[in-house]
Amino acid sequence: MKHYLSGRRRWSAAAAAAILFLAACAPGGGSDDDDGSDGEQQASDVQTDPAEMGEITLTVWDQEVRGGQAAQIEQLNAAFEKEYPNITIDRVSRSTDDLRTTLRLALSGDDAPDVVQANNGRPEMGQYVASDLLVPLDPYAEAYGWTDRFPASIRALASYSDDGSVYGEGQLYGLPQMGEIVGLFYSKSKLDELGMQPPETTEELEAILAAARDAGETPIQFGNSEPWAGIHEFGFVQNQFVDAETIRDLGFGRPGSSWTSDDNVTAAETIVSWVEAGYFTEGFNGIDYDTAWQNFAQGDGVFFPGGTWLVADLTETMGDDVGFVLTPAGASGENLVTGGISIPWAIPANGQNHDAAAAYINFITSADAMATVAETGNLPVVDSADQPAEGLQAEVFEAWAEAGERDLLVPYLDYATETFYDTITAAIQDLLSGQADPQQFLETLEAEYTAATG
Amino acid sequence: MAVPRTTPRPPAEQASARPGGRGRPGEPRRVAYLYILPAVTVFALFVLYPLIRSGVFSLYDWDGLGTAEWAGLANYQAVFTEPALRGAFVHALVLIVFYAIIPVTLGLMLAATMSRARMAGLGFFRVVLFLPQVIPMVVVAVAWRQIYEPQGPLNSALRAVGLDALARPWLGDYTAALPSVGLVGTWIGTGLCLILFLAGMAKIPRELYEAARLDGAGRLREFTAITLPSVRGELSVALTLTVIAALKTFDLVYVMTSGGPGRQTTVPSYEVYNNAFLIGRVGTATALAIVLTVVVFLVTVVINRVGEKAQR
Numbered sequence: 001m002k003h004y005l006s007g008r009r010r011w012s013a014a015a016a017a018a019i020l021f022l023a024a025c026a027p028g029g030g031s032d033d034d035d036g037s038d039g040e041q042q043a044s045d046v047q048t049d050p051a052e053m054g055e056i057t058l059t060v061w062d063q064e065v066r067g068g069q070a071a072q073i074e075q076l077n078a079a080f081e082k083e084y085p086n087i088t089i090d091r092v093s094r095s096t097d098d099l100r101t102t103l104r105l106a107l108s109g110d111d112a113p114d115v116v117q118a119n120n121g122r123p124e125m126g127q128y129v130a131s132d133l134l135v136p137l138d139p140y141a142e143a144y145g146w147t148d149r150f151p152a153s154i155r156a157l158a159s160y161s162d163d164g165s166v167y168g169e170g171q172l173y174g175l176p177q178m179g180e181i182v183g184l185f186y187s188k189s190k191l192d193e194l195g196m197q198p199p200e201t202t203e204e205l206e207a208i209l210a211a212a213r214d215a216g217e218t219p220i221q222f223g224n225s226e227p228w229a230g231i232h233e234f235g236f237v238q239n240q241f242v243d244a245e246t247i248r249d250l251g252f253g254r255p256g257s258s259w260t261s262d263d264n265v266t267a268a269e270t271i272v273s274w275v276e277a278g279y280f281t282e283g284f285n286g287i288d289y290d291t292a293w294q295n296f297a298q299g300d301g302v303f304f305p306g307g308t309w310l311v312a313d314l315t316e317t318m319g320d321d322v323g324f325v326l327t328p329a330g331a332s333g334e335n336l337v338t339g340g341i342s343i344p345w346a347i348p349a350n351g352q353n354h355d356a357a358a359a360y361i362n363f364i365t366s367a368d369a370m371a372t373v374a375e376t377g378n379l380p381v382v383d384s385a386d387q388p389a390e391g392l393q394a395e396v397f398e399a400w401a402e403a404g405e406r407d408l409l410v411p412y413l414d415y416a417t418e419t420f421y422d423t424i425t426a427a428i429q430d431l432l433s434g435q436a437d438p439q440q441f442l443e444t445l446e447a448e449y450t451a452a453t454g
Numbered sequence: 455m456a457v458p459r460t461t462p463r464p465p466a467e468q469a470s471a472r473p474g475g476r477g478r479p480g481e482p483r484r485v486a487y488l489y490i491l492p493a494v495t496v497f498a499l500f501v502l503y504p505l506i507r508s509g510v511f512s513l514y515d516w517d518g519l520g521t522a523e524w525a526g527l528a529n530y531q532a533v534f535t536e537p538a539l540r541g542a543f544v545h546a547l548v549l550i551v552f553y554a555i556i557p558v559t560l561g562l563m564l565a566a567t568m569s570r571a572r573m574a575g576l577g578f579f580r581v582v583l584f585l586p587q588v589i590p591m592v593v594v595a596v597a598w599r600q601i602y603e604p605q606g607p608l609n610s611a612l613r614a615v616g617l618d619a620l621a622r623p624w625l626g627d628y629t630a631a632l633p634s635v636g637l638v639g640t641w642i643g644t645g646l647c648l649i650l651f652l653a654g655m656a657k658i659p660r661e662l663y664e665a666a667r668l669d670g671a672g673r674l675r676e677f678t679a680i681t682l683p684s685v686r687g688e689l690s691v692a693l694t695l696t697v698i699a700a701l702k703t704f705d706l707v708y709v710m711t712s713g714g715p716g717r718q719t720t721v722p723s724y725e726v727y728n729n730a731f732l733i734g735r736v737g738t739a740t741a742l743a744i745v746l747t748v749v750v751f752l753v754t755v756v757i758n759r760v761g762e763k764a765q766r
Binding site (some may be wrong): 100101104105107108123127128130131133224225226227281282283284285286287291418419421422425426429430433435 | 517518519520602603604622623624625626627628711712713714715716717728731732733734735
């Protein structure tokens with residue numbers, strides 16, 4: 001028996017040692033040593049001719065899975081491989097949500113992909129930058145002339161300070177292919193039936209909404225069971241009442257503004273009054289986003305506040321019947337529009353082929369690529385004025401150009417803090433279902449905003 | 455030549471035999487470790503190590519990417535004080551009613567009826583009731599999400615019979631969402647309970663019922679005096695399985711509601727996923743996971759203890 005006991009003691013000693021060893025190594029501590037070793041790269045160090053890079057397999061993780069987006073990336077990948085036969089593209093495409101959840105682990109691993117699409121908000125790109133997981137693109141921007149091709153306002157949306165704490169300044173960490181704005185899609189035939197014109201002001205919009213409801217139409221098609229749609233919907237209303245500077249402070253998580261300001265209260269009260277007046281689809285909390293826009297495409301709904309990523313899909317079903325305008329102007333006096341850039345392409349620090357990755361990003365954002373992006377029904381982030389377009393696409397190009405010229409772009413509200421997405425999506429559902437009144441809703445957001453900005 | 459087990463060996467032989475691992479039969483021998491080594495290795499590698507590692511994570515404030523900061527027990531404190539996380543456990547308790555209590559009750563009643571009745575097509579009904587167990591959860595969730603849609607079959611059926619007032623966006627309604635998810639759990643769990651109880655009741659000797667009948671027992675008395683005590687073992691198995699399923703449910707919530715509307719249908723497992731992968735609070739997520747593991751463990755122990763005691 002003695003022998004048995006001593007054996008057991010030895011086992012427990014070993015187990016205790018293992019636990020101590022595990023406890024000693026804090027999570028995430030190990031990888032920090034490797035990251036700094038790249039050093040600062042200069043533009044002159046950058047190799048820009050993909051043909052001379054040898055045989056390479058470039059692993060690319062993207063989320064271009066919807067109709068027009070999938071078409072453009074497939075065409076561009078084929079063109080790239082044709083032009084540079086020494087480089088093979090290994091494409092891994094996932095839905096936006098799936099990419100978001102897998103990217104975190106992939107970037108921190110040793111075997112990271114070469115090119116990824118990383119959402120430019122703080123919860124993703126901001127955290128990756130803070131942990132040195134993305135390559136700063138400034139040397140490449142200089143070598144390839146991206147600084148000239150892409151205006152500062154666009155580059156700012158994917159720029160961070162080195163420690164990731166300041167958003168909108170510092171080095172460039174990603175490059176987008178498309179612009180996107182959340183404007184107002186409308187059914188031309190339904191507006192005609194009501195004898196109305198596309199709304200330019202909140203007053204005009206509310207008149208149409210009331211007329212549409214009285215005529216038995218669904219005034220605004222809306223589905224919020226995937227709750228991010230609510231961010232667009234609330235932003236659409238907020239943009240009509242709140243000035244650009246306040247929304248930008250709140251959206252980028254910069255100090256200096258407040259969620260509980262009077263104009264924010266008006267915005268929250270207005271959207272609640274629209275719910276009470278029956279301006280949204282009945283039971284919107286139980287309808288998912290895809291069902292909502294498909295219902296709109298099939299003739300249920302006068303308006304659909306939605307993003308330009310739907311242009312190709314809506315044109316396909318509705319043809320000439322669908323139109324697009326910027327957000328109507330309310331008390332803010334401007335047609336402010338939520339939007340920015342499509343999910344930008346970035347280079348993971350742990351990838352093996354940084355130069356080839358940059359060459360690939362350059363290829364898919366070149367002037368030729370922008371033509372392909374436009375042909376497949378998307379909104380090119382630059383050069384959109386050069387592209388031939390008609391119908392809905394032409395209206396979208398025009399709106400995008402106008403938003404750029406008149407400085408009307410305001411950011412998505414969930415960029416603000418790491419956890420703001422979680423907070424605001426639940427808060428908007430609470431607000432729209434009457435579980436929280438406007439004051440409670442805004443205080444919830446204000447609490448998180450002030451906690452983050454100090 | 456057969457040596458009786460109790461024959462004592464000479465002391466010298468015993469001493470020399472020990473290092474070789476040979477002792478008396480039944481005495482612990484070192485070689486035994488070799489036999490359990492494969493299982494222990496797998497267990498340690500895929501259960502113990504991740505569990506301990508999670509325990510370590512839960513003591514840090516970590517976003518899953520950068521360097522972690524020691525947080526002590528703050529993450530555990532958050533699990534019990536943050537309304538969003540505490541709410542998830544409350545929802546799990548509600549789900550136990552739908553996942554465990556209703557299916558076990560229904561399963562008992564159905565099995566008692568089906569095992570006594572002589573009716574045609576018994577096998578068919580058994581298959582139909584068990585079918586939900588065979589279908590992958592995600593498929594179940596997608597199908598039910600469509601049934602619950604505002605313009606879906608459920609509401610159409612309600613409107614068709616004039617119950618318009620009951621029609622609602624089931625998964626988007628603040629009061630109806632959680633019970634709606636729970637009912638899907640009931641639909642899935644009932645078949646499992648039924649099959650377990652049918653198997654248990656098949657073992658009961660018919661004579662017991664005859665004897666009871668002679669003593670003047672009615673149907674109800676037969677059930678409480680004979681059927682129920684005979685399936686106690688099955689009962690505790692069914693309760694263990696369904697309560698665990700309720701506590702760690704994830705797929706239904708993930709596919710059907712994403713925890714919404716608001717936070718009405720969040721459950722612990724969903725919050726673990728949400729915190730770890732979506733909002734980058736790995737410390738909180740692992741603390742929550744550890745608490746959930748402990749709760750599941752305790753519930754299992756309690757149910758089995760009660761079951762064993764009742765059997766004696």
